[in-house]
Amino acid sequence: MKKKITVPEIIALKGTDKKAAFVTCYDYSFARLVEASPVEIILVGDSLGMTMLGYEGTVGVTVDDIIHHGKAVRRGAPTTFIIGDMPFGSYNESVEEAIHNANRFMMEIGCDAIKLEGGVRSAAAVKGIVNAGIPVCGHIGLTPQSSANFGGFKVQGGDAGAAKALLEDAKAIEAAGAFMLMIEGVPTDVCQYIMRHINIPVVGIGAGIGCEVQALVLHDMLGFTDWVPKFAKKYCEVGKMAIEAFTAYHDEVVNGTFPTEQYSYNKKVEGLD
Numbered sequence: 096m097k098k099k100i101t102v103p104e105i106i107a108l109k110g111t112d113k114k115a116a117f118v119t120c121y122d123y124s125f126a127r128l129v130e131a132s133p134v135e136i137i138l139v140g141d142s143l144g145m146t147m148l149g150y151e152g153t154v155g156v157t158v159d160d161i162i163h164h165g166k167a168v169r170r171g172a173p174t175t176f177i178i179g180d181m182p183f184g185s186y187n188e189s190v191e192e193a194i195h196n197a198n199r200f201m202m203e204i205g206c207d208a209i210k211l212e213g214g215v216r217s218a219a220a221v222k223g224i225v226n227a228g229i230p231v232c233g234h235i236g237l238t239p240q241s242s243a244n245f246g247g248f249k250v251q252g253g254d255a256g257a258a259k260a261l262l263e264d265a266k267a268i269e270a271a272g273a274f275m276l277m278i279e280g281v282p283t284d285v286c287q288y289i290m291r292h293i294n295i296p297v298v299g300i301g302a303g304i305g306c307e308v309q310a311l312v313l314h315d316m317l318g319f320t321d322w323v324p325k326f327a328k329k330y331c332e333v334g335k336m337a338i339e340a341f342t343a344y345h346d347e348v349v350n351g352t353f354p355t356e357q358y359s360y361n362k363k364v365e366g367l368d
């Protein structure tokens with residue numbers, strides 16, 4: 096059986112050449128497959144708004160949505176480290192509300208940690224949740240919940256001033272007690288600059304080479320869609336394979352070549368007129 100990575104083991108990756116892999120997951124069937132692989136960390140991400148619910152972005156996702164999907168993921172991946180993603184509106188009203196929602200993720204999903212977006216502006220929520228005994232992963236850079244402020248899903252930290260502001264965000268999240276920091280959608284140089292100045296491991300997505308932990312969205316890496324962002328490598332073409340399978344199935348049904356005896360219960364039953 097897989098041995099679940101621990102928070103101290105993740106922290107110990109900092110500054111070593113050891114790495115861990117991180118993928119989003121939103122349901123039982125895929126969680127079983129991730130569990131059967133060596134991938135160490137699952138995020139029940141608010142990207143489920145797009146991948147599972149067909150929303151344009153992440154803002155409509157609720158705490159109950161993450162809990163509903165997260166419970167299924169936990170059933171499928173009992174020994175994979177699971178992070179629950181705090182959705183928009185679940186930590187920006189008060190620290191008490193942030194702790195309340197983080198508690199729900201721990202108790203109802205059985206998460207190992209939670210993640211929330213924002214740097215300086217989210218530091219009080221991170222501190223409150225950490226003080227409540229819950230491991231927190233921060234998330235800065237291209238933070239999808241606030242992408243309207245950036246004019247869409249745009250690479251962040253494009254000049255030295257912006258990179259320095261991101262470092263202030265990173266330091267605020269580290270000082271608030273986060274054990275790991277996600278950096279999304281920044282040039283490699285900017286991510287490396289931040290990594291040189293903080294002491295917690297970084298999980299990178301679209302943040303270049305060399306992060307201690309590397310993340311991808313499951314639907315991107317499995318190739319559910321033709322288009323994926325530049326940083327997302329497709330490791331297979333599940334979308335194309337599924338369409339080919341549906342088409343072959345449809346053709347065999349309409350031309351009568353499926354089902355055959357091989358796919359039928361062939362016991363002879365007497366006495367039927």
Ligand code: KIV
Pocket residue numbers: 119138139140141142143180279300310311312
């Ligand atoms: O919800 C999500 O998919 C994320 C990614 C950036 C990993 O937060």
